[in-house]
Amino acid sequence: MSDDIDERLAAWLDGALSPEEVAAFERELETNPELARRAAEWQANDAFLKGALAPLAETQIDRDLLKRMGLAEPTPAQMAANDNQPFWRRHALPLGGAVAASLAALLLLAVPQRGAEPDALSLALDTTPSLTATRLADGRTIEPTLTVRAADGRWCREFRDGAKTALACRGDKGWTIEGEAAATGPSATDEIGLAAGGDGAALDAAYRRIGASDPVGQQEETALIKQGWSRR
Amino acid sequence: MRQAGRYGGECMAAGKAAGQTFKDAVIAALPRLRRFCQGLAGNAQDGDDLMQSTVERALARAHQFVPGTRLDSWMFRIAQNLHIDGARAAQRRGHQVPVDELPETMGEDGRVTLEGRSDLAAAQRALQAIPDDQRAAFLLVVVEGLSYREAAEVLEVPVGTIMSRLARARGRIEQVVGRGPGAVQ
Numbered sequence: 001m002s003d004d005i006d007e008r009l010a011a012w013l014d015g016a017l018s019p020e021e022v023a024a025f026e027r028e029l030e031t032n033p034e035l036a037r038r039a040a041e042w043q044a045n046d047a048f049l050k051g052a053l054a055p056l057a058e059t060q061i062d063r064d065l066l067k068r069m070g071l072a073e074p075t076p077a078q079m080a081a082n083d084n085q086p087f088w089r090r091h092a093l094p095l096g097g098a099v100a101a102s103l104a105a106l107l108l109l110a111v112p113q114r115g116a117e118p119d120a121l122s123l124a125l126d127t128t129p130s131l132t133a134t135r136l137a138d139g140r141t142i143e144p145t146l147t148v149r150a151a152d153g154r155w156c157r158e159f160r161d162g163a164k165t166a167l168a169c170r171g172d173k174g175w176t177i178e179g180e181a182a183a184t185g186p187s188a189t190d191e192i193g194l195a196a197g198g199d200g201a202a203l204d205a206a207y208r209r210i211g212a213s214d215p216v217g218q219q220e221e222t223a224l225i226k227q228g229w230s231r232r
Numbered sequence: 233m234r235q236a237g238r239y240g241g242e243c244m245a246a247g248k249a250a251g252q253t254f255k256d257a258v259i260a261a262l263p264r265l266r267r268f269c270q271g272l273a274g275n276a277q278d279g280d281d282l283m284q285s286t287v288e289r290a291l292a293r294a295h296q297f298v299p300g301t302r303l304d305s306w307m308f309r310i311a312q313n314l315h316i317d318g319a320r321a322a323q324r325r326g327h328q329v330p331v332d333e334l335p336e337t338m339g340e341d342g343r344v345t346l347e348g349r350s351d352l353a354a355a356q357r358a359l360q361a362i363p364d365d366q367r368a369a370f371l372l373v374v375v376e377g378l379s380y381r382e383a384a385e386v387l388e389v390p391v392g393t394i395m396s397r398l399a400r401a402r403g404r405i406e407q408v409v410g411r412g413p414g415a416v417q
Binding site: 003006007009010011013014016038041042045046048049050051052053054055056057058059061065066068069070071 | 255258259262263264266267270271280283284287288291351352354355358359370373374375379380395396398399400402403405406409
């Protein structure tokens with residue numbers, strides 16, 4: 001069949017012919033069985049392909065793909081900003097899965113020889129990201145769990161120290177313990193666990209006393225560690 | 233924000249609002265863009281990669297979009313250009329799947345055979361059997377419903393070229409899935 005007839009057939013199927021051209025072409029269809037057969041064949045193929053591809057435009061585009069394309073704002077980090085309860089009452093760690101997924105990297109800190117226990121602890125709290133276990137020179141392993149800011153501007157960190165959980169705040173001479181409680185929550189860092197350990201009341205008092213803010217996010221905590229906790 | 237430049241002199245909030253409006257329009261066009269991209273690329277993964285590249289380029293060049301024209305057509309053009317660039321880079325441009333390499337698509341009635349498999353997979357195989365330029369014209373007109381003139385603008389070719397590409401595409405598809413004198417035996 002000639003290219004001209006094929007092109008007119010295509011245009012007829014696509015509604016691209018003028019009324020006069022349509023009338024002329026349809027007269028030709030009536031007198032040309034092969035053309036009529038081909039028209040039916042092409043029409044059926046069109047319908048088949050169009051129908052097969054139709055579902056592609058009906059599937060929902062997931063949020064992750066939208067984010068990758070820059071079309072969706074990232075979901076805000078789920079911080080303990082809800083005012084129903086103070087964050088330390090909630091049974092969830094604030095830094096999210098990204099941090100929770102990292103973990104249990106045991107770092108042997110090089111503590112200065114003059115360093116008594118407070119120095120080793122201060123160094124660990126100065127340099128260890130939350131949800132990362134750190135072994136001190138004396139053999140203890142501590143694990144910071146979150147960072148907050150006290151009303152007086154000090155940075156404070158809750159950390160797990162063996163069987164207890166403590167809250168310490170950083171002053172000019174290092175970190176000072178503000179409160180301690182027995183720890184009964186999960187010690188492993190590969191799950192979202194109990195933030196303040198089992199004896200929440202004891203730490204509650206400490207948090208209230210210092211006027212703690214909500215915990216900072218991972219990014220801010222990383223910046224604080226990098227800057228030596230100098231940011232006010 | 234680039235879009236703010238179009239509204240020079242307006243405040244940043246207006247620029248942001250315009251940018252968001254543009255993004256909303258892009259999102260609204262995504263379902264058809266996704267179908268077009270998958271039709272061009274031949275599979276879901278490559279199609280979504282192409283869609284993502286298309287959207288990224290559209291957002292980066294939002295200032296080039298002419299208000300009052302069809303955003304979907306503009307994005308189809310970007311997708312087609314990216315697809316061609318990719319094909320050139322892979323030295324695959326003009327590559328066709330020889331009909332004789334598609335034995336499972338043929339038979340007494342190839343379409344029935346194809347329908348017995350996955351319709352979508354069968355459609356993709358048929359589309360991949362035609363050259364890129366014909367496939368794009370077919371997708372734009374038959375699947376996306378663009379007029380010949382609109383398709384010609386997207387592909388930046390004369391209307392007559394669209395007509396001939398569609399005729400050749402259908403002839404090729406008939407060979408792959410159809411029966412009768414055109415069918416490959």
